[in-house]
Amino acid sequence: MSAYIVPAVFIGxxxxxxxxxxDAYGAFIDGSGSAIKLxxxxxxxLLTVMTAVEVFRQSGVSGVVADFLSPAMRIFGIxxxxxxxxxxxxxxxxxxxxxxxxVFTTYGADTYIGRCASVVxxxxxxxxxLSTIYFSQxxxxxxxxxxxxALTATFLGSVAGCALCRVL
Amino acid sequence: xxxxxxxxxxxxxxxxxxxxxxxxxxxxVKGSHDAVRLAxxxxxxxxxxxxxxxxxxxxxxxxxxxxxxxxxxxxxFPGSGADTQKFITLNMSANILGxxxxxxxxxxxxxxxxxxxxxxxxxxxxxxxxxxxxSLQLLPSTVIGMRATHGSxxxxxxxIPCMIATALSTVLxxxxxxxxxxxxxxxxxxxxxxxxPLTPNGRAAKANSSPLPPQPRTSARAKAANSSPLPPQPRTSAxxxxxxxxxxxxxx
Numbered sequence: 001m002s003a004y005i006v007p008a009v010f011i012g013x014x015x016x017x018x019x020x021x022x023d024a025y026g027a028f029i030d031g032s033g034s035a036i037k038l039x040x041x042x043x044x045x046l047l048t049v050m051t052a053v054e055v056f057r058q059s060g061v062s063g064v065v066a067d068f069l070s071p072a073m074r075i076f077g078i079x080x081x082x083x084x085x086x087x088x089x090x091x092x093x094x095x096x097x098x099x100x101x102x103v104f105t106t107y108g109a110d111t112y113i114g115r116c117a118s119v120v121x122x123x124x125x126x127x128x129x130l131s132t133i134y135f136s137q138x139x140x141x142x143x144x145x146x147x148x149x150a151l152t153a154t155f156l157g158s159v160a161g162c163a164l165c166r167v168l
Numbered sequence: 169x170x171x172x173x174x175x176x177x178x179x180x181x182x183x184x185x186x187x188x189x190x191x192x193x194x195x196x197v198k199g200s201h202d203a204v205r206l207a208x209x210x211x212x213x214x215x216x217x218x219x220x221x222x223x224x225x226x227x228x229x230x231x232x233x234x235x236x237x238x239x240x241x242x243x244x245f246p247g248s249g250a251d252t253q254k255f256i257t258l259n260m261s262a263n264i265l266g267x268x269x270x271x272x273x274x275x276x277x278x279x280x281x282x283x284x285x286x287x288x289x290x291x292x293x294x295x296x297x298x299x300x301x302x303s304l305q306l307l308p309s310t311v312i313g314m315r316a317t318h319g320s321x322x323x324x325x326x327x328i329p330c331m332i333a334t335a336l337s338t339v340l341x342x343x344x345x346x347x348x349x350x351x352x353x354x355x356x357x358x359x360x361x362x363x364x365p366l367t368p369n370g371r372a373a374k375a376n377s378s379p380l381p382p383q384p385r386t387s388a389r390a391k392a393a394n395s396s397p398l399p400p401q402p403r404t405s406a407x408x409x410x411x412x413x414x415x416x417x418x419x420x
Contacts, residue, residue: 005265010220017227024223031222035215038273039207046210047203052176054199058191059180094202100314109320118315118326122308123333125268127301132169134275134297140284146294147169149344150301157302157337164329 038137045132053092062087076159078120079113081106085120086158090127090151097121112165119161124154210269217270221258233257244299244342245292252281256296266305275300291349298341304334 017024056062066087070080078086081103089096103117127150131143184192224230234241234250234257241253241260248256255278262271275296282292289297308330315323 006267013220013223013227013229016229017223020227022223022226024226027222027226028219030219032215032219035211035218035273038214038218038276039211042210042276043203043207046207047200048173050203050206051196051199052173052180054202055180055184055192055195056176058195058198059184059187061176061180061183094206097310097314100311101318104314104318109315109318110322110325114315114320115326115329118308118311119330119333122305122311122326122330123303123337125301125303127297128169128172130272130275130300131297133272134279134300135289135293137276138279138284140279140287140289140293142288143169143297144289144294145344145348146289146297149294149341149348150298153298153302153337153341153344156340157333160336161329161333164332165326168329 041137042133045136046129049129049132050092050094053088053095056091057088057095076162078159078162079116081113082117082120082162085117086155089121089124090129090154092129093126096126115165116162119165120158123157123161125150127151127154213269214273217262217267218273220270221274224258225254230254230258233261237261244295248292249281252278252292255281259296259300260304263300263303264305266307266309268303268305271300291345291352294348295342295345298345299338302334302337302341304338 014024017027062084066084069087070083073080073083073086085096085099085103088099100117100121104114107113109115109118127147131147131150135141135143181192181196184195221230224233231254234254237257237260238253241248241256245253245256255274259271259274259278262268262274278296279293282290284290284293307327311326311330312323315326
């Protein structure tokens with residue numbers, strides 16, 4: 001079902017432009033031209049974060065930190081197997097995805113842990129990455145409480161999601 | 169972010185120095201490689217979605233969408249200009265459809281069109297980060313796809329808990345941002361009470377009086393308050409009036 005939504009929206013938009021006699025071709029060119037400029041602003045941040053995250057994972061430090069944190073996670077009812085996922089999720093989408101894959105192959109996608117992992121991944125975002133990218137082209141350097149609030153909110157959401165996975 | 173980055177690098181490279189020194193640089197360079205590959209992919213995705221959104225703007229669909237979502241956007245992002253509201257609407261729509269990569273360029277443009285609080289993120293910017301982070305979306309298609317490839321009997325079996333979790337974290341996030349806004353305003357108020365009162369009042373008065381013919385100005389503002397988008401006012405004056413309102417509110 002979901003596969004139909006985006007193409008259908010696309011056709012609808014193109015038909016509207018035809019109907020309103022607007023130059024969709026020219027508009028598309030105008031818009032896509034700004035992508036390179038956007039990426040030149042974003043790229044340094046992307047590379048800086050990803051370099052650190054990769055060495056964080058490969059050195060095994062992320063696993064150690066996850067082990068260290070898992071008793072605290074247990075208090076919140078989050079299975080200890082998911083600590084590394086929760087740790088990496090705000091830092092790197094690709095990193096978290098490979099951890100999620102690991103969870104699925106080790107425990108299976110339909111187990112309680114597999115479903116919890118799905119909820120954790122699906123209900124949160126790469127907060128650090130996203131907040132740096134959003135401000136990459138503005139002169140705002142102090143983000144204030146943006147990241148702490150985002151992290152707290154998504155973490156509490158994950159806690160609730162894991163609890164719900166037991167009953168639903 | 170800078171501190172966290174430093175902490176991660178120091179601890180990881182420090183560990184590798186003792187465990188496996190030859191792997192340290194290799195791991196970091198691999199990260200850089202991955203970043204370049206991802207950037208290439210993202211340029212293609214950004215170009216496509218920016219092109220598509222440009223068509224949305226040209227056909228006026230973006231404005232209509234912004235009009236539909238205006239009550240919500242107005243509540244979440246008070247005092248934002250019409251352009252900002254449009255970008256935020258597109259960002260939220262893309263997020264809800266699960267098109268994370270499409271929503272990012274719109275968020276960047278939204279942030280660029282807002283005025284910062286003197287190098288500090290304004291409350292609206294914080295709200296945008298928080299709402300995007302809690303990832304309100306209808307279909308987390310990545311996870312569904314991955315569950316299916318790992319032999320799940322029912323790949324979308326986690327959707328109900330996931331949606332409740334997302335909704336909860338979104339509500340919590342919004343509440344926390346609004347609360348921090350109250351806190352910030354109170355702090356500002358106490359600061360203005362300490363400081364010589366002339367400065368904020370003077371600045372507010374200047375912001376209020378700057379566009380010369382005051383008659384149409386007030387009517388435009390009244391119209392904005394009553395009905396709808398800060399209309400064809402130039403953006404700078406719209407933000408200035410927003411600032412002025414906030415500052416005079418803080419001074420009173």
